[in-house]
Amino acid sequence: MHRIFVVEDDEAINRLLCMNLSVTGYATEGETDGLKAKARIERGERYDLALLDVMLPGMDGFTLLDTFRAHGIPVIFLTAKNELADRVKGLRDGAEDYIVKPFELLELLVRIEKVLERHTPTQKTLVIGDVVMNLESRIVQKNGETIDLTPTQYDLLYLLAKNRNVAMSRERILAAIWNSDFMGESRTIDNHISQLRKRTGLPIVSVSRVGYRLEVD
Amino acid sequence: MKLSLKMSLLTIGLTALTLLLCGLIVLRSVQDRTVATARESAEAQIGYLCEAFLFASDWDEAGTLSERAQKSRLQYLFRRLDRGEEQHELVYGGETLCNSGALALDRLLEATDERLIEADGRYGVAVRRTLENGCTVYLLYDCTAGIRALQGLKRTLLTVGAVAFCGLTVAALLLTYAALSPLKELERAARRMAGGDYSTPIRKRHSDEVGSLAESFETMRGAVQKHLAELSGVAEERKLLLGALTHEMKTPMTAIVGYSEALNALRLSEEQKAECITYLHRESKRLEVLTQKMMRLITLDGGESITPEPIYGETLEGILEPMLKPIAQKRGTEVTFDLAGFSAVGDSNLIASVLSNLFDNAASAGARHILIAGDGSTLSVSDDGAGMAPEVLARVTEPFFRADKARGRAGGHAGLGLALVQRIVDLHGGMLSFQSEPGKGTTVTVRLPKNEKERRRGA
Numbered sequence: 001m002h003r004i005f006v007v008e009d010d011e012a013i014n015r016l017l018c019m020n021l022s023v024t025g026y027a028t029e030g031e032t033d034g035l036k037a038k039a040r041i042e043r044g045e046r047y048d049l050a051l052l053d054v055m056l057p058g059m060d061g062f063t064l065l066d067t068f069r070a071h072g073i074p075v076i077f078l079t080a081k082n083e084l085a086d087r088v089k090g091l092r093d094g095a096e097d098y099i100v101k102p103f104e105l106l107e108l109l110v111r112i113e114k115v116l117e118r119h120t121p122t123q124k125t126l127v128i129g130d131v132v133m134n135l136e137s138r139i140v141q142k143n144g145e146t147i148d149l150t151p152t153q154y155d156l157l158y159l160l161a162k163n164r165n166v167a168m169s170r171e172r173i174l175a176a177i178w179n180s181d182f183m184g185e186s187r188t189i190d191n192h193i194s195q196l197r198k199r200t201g202l203p204i205v206s207v208s209r210v211g212y213r214l215e216v217d
Numbered sequence: 218m219k220l221s222l223k224m225s226l227l228t229i230g231l232t233a234l235t236l237l238l239c240g241l242i243v244l245r246s247v248q249d250r251t252v253a254t255a256r257e258s259a260e261a262q263i264g265y266l267c268e269a270f271l272f273a274s275d276w277d278e279a280g281t282l283s284e285r286a287q288k289s290r291l292q293y294l295f296r297r298l299d300r301g302e303e304q305h306e307l308v309y310g311g312e313t314l315c316n317s318g319a320l321a322l323d324r325l326l327e328a329t330d331e332r333l334i335e336a337d338g339r340y341g342v343a344v345r346r347t348l349e350n351g352c353t354v355y356l357l358y359d360c361t362a363g364i365r366a367l368q369g370l371k372r373t374l375l376t377v378g379a380v381a382f383c384g385l386t387v388a389a390l391l392l393t394y395a396a397l398s399p400l401k402e403l404e405r406a407a408r409r410m411a412g413g414d415y416s417t418p419i420r421k422r423h424s425d426e427v428g429s430l431a432e433s434f435e436t437m438r439g440a441v442q443k444h445l446a447e448l449s450g451v452a453e454e455r456k457l458l459l460g461a462l463t464h465e466m467k468t469p470m471t472a473i474v475g476y477s478e479a480l481n482a483l484r485l486s487e488e489q490k491a492e493c494i495t496y497l498h499r500e501s502k503r504l505e506v507l508t509q510k511m512m513r514l515i516t517l518d519g520g521e522s523i524t525p526e527p528i529y530g531e532t533l534e535g536i537l538e539p540m541l542k543p544i545a546q547k548r549g550t551e552v553t554f555d556l557a558g559f560s561a562v563g564d565s566n567l568i569a570s571v572l573s574n575l576f577d578n579a580a581s582a583g584a585r586h587i588l589i590a591g592d593g594s595t596l597s598v599s600d601d602g603a604g605m606a607p608e609v610l611a612r613v614t615e616p617f618f619r620a621d622k623a624r625g626r627a628g629g630h631a632g633l634g635l636a637l638v639q640r641i642v643d644l645h646g647g648m649l650s651f652q653s654e655p656g657k658g659t660t661v662t663v664r665l666p667k668n669e670k671e672r673r674r675g676a
Contacts, residue, residue: 010468010472012468012469012472012476012496012499012500013468013471013472013475015492015496016472016475016476016479016496017475019479019483019485019489019492019493020475020479020483023479023483023484023485023489024483101467101468101471102467102470102471102474102475103471104478105475105478105479105482165483165484166482166483166484167481167482167483167484207482210481210482213482213484215484
C-alpha cells in the first residue's frame with residue numbers, strides 16, 4: 001500500500017484529501033505546518049508521494065520541495081494560485097506535477113497514479129479480494145481459476161479496481177474505455193457490469209444518480 | 218487651409234485692393250486735371266489765334282479773288298500768325314492749307330473724340346474751331362511735361378505699392394502666426410489629453426483671450442485628471458477587494474465541493490460521513506460569515522450615509538451585554554463594561570458592531586480580561602492578550618489581512634473585521650487608533666464626534 005503525505009494548511013482540505021485517499025486504498029498522513037512537515041521528513045518518515053500546498057505557514061511549499069527531493073519523495077503541488085508563473089516555477093524546481101484548487105478527486109487520483117507509476121516498480125498484479133488481475137498477461141484469476149473476460153470487460157474491471165470505493169459515472173466509464181466517441185447507449189455498460197459481477201463475483205454496486213463503484217475493504 | 222494662412226491672405230488681399238483703388242483714383246483725377254488744364258490752355262490759344270486770323274482775313278473783296286488766290290491769301294495770313302509754339306493747322310474747303318506740325322490734326326479729330334493725342338513720345342490736346350469764312354482751325358497744345366510727370370507718379374506709386382505689399386504680406390503672416398501659435402499649443406495639449414495623457418500641465422503665456430482659454434483648459438485638465446485618479450483609485454481598490462474575496466472563497470469552496478463529492482461518490486464509513494457533514498457545515502458557515510461581512514463592507518463603501526442620533530453608553534451596553542457575555546463565557550474570557558460616561562452622535566447599531574468586532578479580536582488574541590470603556594465621546598477596548606508587533610499593526614485594517622493566518626481561518630475569521638471597523642469609524646467622521654505591545658495586550662481607541670456639528674465637520 002502506497003503511503004502519501006498530505007501537507008496542506010487548511011484543516012478541512014487536509015482531512016478531505018486524507019479521507020479520499022485512504023478510501024481509495026492509500027495510507028495517508030496529514031500535516032498543516034510547513035516547518036513541522038520538514039521536521040517529520042528529517043526525522044525519517046518515509047512516503048511514496050507528497051501532496052504539498054504552496055502557501056503554508058512556517059515554510060512555503062517551494063522551499064520544502066528541496067527537503068522532499070533530498071529524501072527522494074516525489075511531490076505534487078496543490079495550490080489555490082493558478083498563475084502560470086507559479087506552475088512553471090514548481091515544475092522547473094523539480095515537482096512532479098501541479099494541481100490547482102478547486103480540483104476534482106478523480107483528476108487528483110489519475111495524477112497520483114501517474115506519479116507513482118513513474119517512481120515505484122511497475123505493479124505486475126492487482127489484487128481485489130480473492131480476484132487477482134495480472135496486468136501483463138491480462139489474465140484474471142479467482143481462487144486460482146482463470147475467469148474468461150472480453151477485452152472491454154477487462155478494461156472496465158481495471159478502471160473500477162484502480163478507483164476502488166469511488167463511484168464512477170457512466171460518462172466517465174464511456175470516456176475511459178470507449179474514448180468517448182462511442183455514442184452507444186449506456187445500457188451497454190450495464191450489460192458489461194452485470195457480466196463482470198456474474199463472472200468475478202465482486203461487489204460492484206450501482207450508486208443511484210452517480211454510477212458504479214467497486215467496493216473493497 | 219490653416220486659420221493663420223486664411224487670416225493673412227484675407228488681410229493682404231483687402232489691403233492690396235484698397236491700395237490699388239486709391240492709387241487708381243488718385244492717378245485718374247490727376248490725369249483728368251492735367252488734361253483739363255491743357256484743354257483750357259488750348260481753348261484760350263485757339264481763341265486768340267482765331268481772333269487774330271479773322272481780323273487779318275477780314276477783307277470785303279475776298280469774294281472777288283479766285284479760289285486759288287483766296288487759298289494762297291489765307292495760307293499766307295495763317296502762316297504769319299504762327300509763332301511756332303504749338304502746332305496749327307488750317308483747313309479750307311476740305312483741303313489742308315497749312316500745317317505747322319507733322320500730324321494731320323483734322324483726320325485725328327475726325328477719327329476719335331479723344332482730345333489727348335500721343336505721337337512720337339509726346340502728348341498734346343487737340344482742339345478745333347470752325348470760322349464763319351469757311352475755314353477750320355486746329356490747334357495741338359503740348360502737355361508732354363504734365364503727362365510725363367503723371368507717368369513718373371504712376372511708376373513711383375507702383376514701386377512703393379509693390380514694396381509695401383511685400384512688406385505687408387510678410388508682416389501679416391508673421392503676426393497671424395504669432396497670434397495663433399498659442400492656439401497651436403492648446404491644440405497639442407488637447408491632442409495629448411485625447412491620447413490619455415492628463416499629466417502635462419498647460420502654461421498660460423499670454424494675458425489675452427487665448428491666455429484665458431489656456432487657463433480654462435488647464436482647469437479642465439486638472440479636474441479630469443483628479444476625477445480620473447479618483448475613479449481608478451476606487452476601481453483599483455474594488456478590484457483588489459474582489460480579488461482577495463475570490464481568493465478567500467476558493468478554499469472553503471474547494472472543501473465544500475470536495476466533501477459533497479466524497480459523500481456522493483465514495484464508499485464511506487458512518488464516522489467518515491459524519492466528519493464530512495461537520496466539515497461541510499463549518500465551511501459553509503465560513504462562507505456565510507465572509508459574504509455577510511463583505512456585503513456590509515460594500516454597502517458601507519458605497520457611500521451610504523448614516524442616520525445620526527445621540528448614542529449613550531447605556532444604550533450600547535444594552536445591545537452588547539447580552540450578545541458578548543455568553544461568547545466570553547464560552548471562551549473563558551471576562552468582559553467588563555464601563556460605558557456610563559459615554560455620549561456621542563452616530564448610528565448606535567454600527568457603533569455596537571464596531572465594539573463587538575473589537576471584542577472578537579481581543580478574544581481571538583487570547584485575552585483573559587477585556588475592558589470595553591467609554592468616556593466623553595471616546596470608546597476603547599483593552600485586552601491583555603497576545604498584542605501585535607508594529608509591522609502587523611500597520612496592516613490590520615486592510616481587508617483580508619490576518620495576523621495569524623492559520624488560527625484566524627480556523628476560528629471563522631475572514632480578516633474583514635477591522636476593515637469594517639475602520640469604515641464605520643470613517644463614516645462617523647471619527648478616528649481609530651491602536652496601542653499594542655507583543656505579549657502585553659492591545660488597546661483600540663475610537664474617537665467619535667460629540668455632537669451633530671462636529672460630526673458634519675469630521676465627515
